[in-house]
Amino acid sequence: MTTGALITREPVVNQQRAITANRLIVHAPNFATALQTLEMHRQYWPTIHPVFISFGRLVPTPELLDWQPPENALIEIPAPAMQYPQIQELVLKLQAAGVPLALSWYQPGTPWPEQADCRFVLADQAKVTSPAGAPGISLAWGLADVQAFADAVERGYAGAAGWFFLKGVTPAKELAPSHAQIVRLLNLVRNDADITEIEAALKQDVSLPYKLLRYINSVGFGLMVEVQSFRHAVTILGRDKLNKWLSLLLVSASRDPAAPAVMQAAIARGRMMELLGAHLFDKAQHDNLFITGAFSLLDVLLGTSLDVVLDQMTLPGSIRDALLHDDGAYAPFLRLAVASESFLPDQLRAQSEALGLTVQQVSAALLQAVAFADTLSFG
Known part of the structure; x- marks a missing residue:
């Protein structure tokens, strides 16, 4: 290395x-x-x-x-x-x-x-x-x-x-109704539901369409045109890419005024994983890497355990394996992202070497991930 x-x-x-x-x-x-x-x-x-x-x-x-x-x-x-x-x-x-x-x-x-x-x-x-x-x-x-x-x-x-x-969060046994609604929306997209049905679910909470378009049109996304509606987003991005941006709705669903710090951490994890895995996975899996990192703090953000959340979601097995069992192809990248949050570098160095990544690659990805997460407003 x-x-x-x-x-x-x-x-x-x-x-x-x-x-x-x-x-x-x-x-x-x-x-x-x-x-x-x-x-x-x-x-x-x-x-x-x-x-x-x-x-x-x-x-x-x-x-x-x-x-x-x-x-x-x-x-x-x-x-x-x-x-x-x-x-x-x-x-x-x-x-x-x-x-x-x-x-x-x-x-x-x-x-x-x-x-x-x-x-x-x-x-x-x-x-x-x-x-x-x-x-x-x-x-x-x-x-x-x-x-x-x-x-x-x-x-x-x-x-x-x-x-x-x-640390110090006591998990609940079930999702809050507002969180369950976003999970339903994510499942509709994953299951290729009709756009009209997805739009109807999206409009049940008037803040969701606004937040979704704000994220998609953020500086971090880098689109050349402004997305005006959900249908427009499907046209510009495609359904697969929307999974990544809809996941932000769940990550940012907490009403806790102190939640933005956790949201920033979750998004930075996801972006770092996405960047570092880009040369090892095909493009279809890049968004799954992002979602794995972003969902890794759902227990803290939503005040419930990960298994309760994930049991209600339609997700690829590779994401579930990484989040619930620290196993599978995405797990080493999640461990690396978590290790980047330590004051000491030993675990980060070990995880980087295990994946064959240079310190330059890892440091560049970390800075890009923080910069990306900061461009999203979680207010």
Whole structure:
């Protein structure tokens, strides 16, 4: 496997658990490789939200001054390195160059130059009970679940980085009526029902046609013409391609105001799988890869177990095998997408090597997936 930097990611959310930024962790043997990787993939850079860039265990070097970060990037400076005068000097030079900065692994008493603006401070909440006195907006890290996030907010944190919102959900035994209606709609399309019948099902919830057309006409889809109706969508896309976009209706069906962060994660998983599997599967299966990733968080989004949802859906066996049994042709790609959400790269590297993928392919797909998910509005 080609040597280089791997990138993993996690979201940054505010007190309402709405995404406010993406955090990229660059795992590289040195700064030259890390910066080369970021520059190589600049064309795929997510631009909707600010992007925190963490260089993991690397101590910042003056090489940072020779690199022009994307406009929405914030460079993280690890707090342990701030004890060194040369790092404090580097911070001042980055400040003078107009590079937005954040402080990670904050501990009370960490020195920070008064002349430098610190936008955000990330702290391991297990080690820093209260962020009072931090030089920037405080974000908790290392949270176990949603309740731990609530506790951190109570202790003064303004938000958090990480995947805590995927944990601590108690599944229900059946689908809510609004979710069941979308499942029925998906089954009609899968079973090649008459367009009139599908349209009638679509119109039973007035928000569904609007949301479907909004997704199809999003920047991420890249159509040259604006789709005006469901019939128009069938003409332009074909029924098979519609399965992918109708799946977004189910992924975005949660009424929970905090759900958009989970929706973004689900869509990013699906898009990453689709991109990485493109050269290994025929085109007919690309959308199934996307749907597998997108549906992998339905239990969190809909508040019910995956088997309850999938038992009511007409889906290819390959999707069901991956989601329910971690088996089949799509399962390794789902494992890889999930591994990209870890702060540490070991599992991602192992999954990439098992599939014969280079670090360049994986990092490019991750950035494209995040950028794609961010183009969809889940409000």
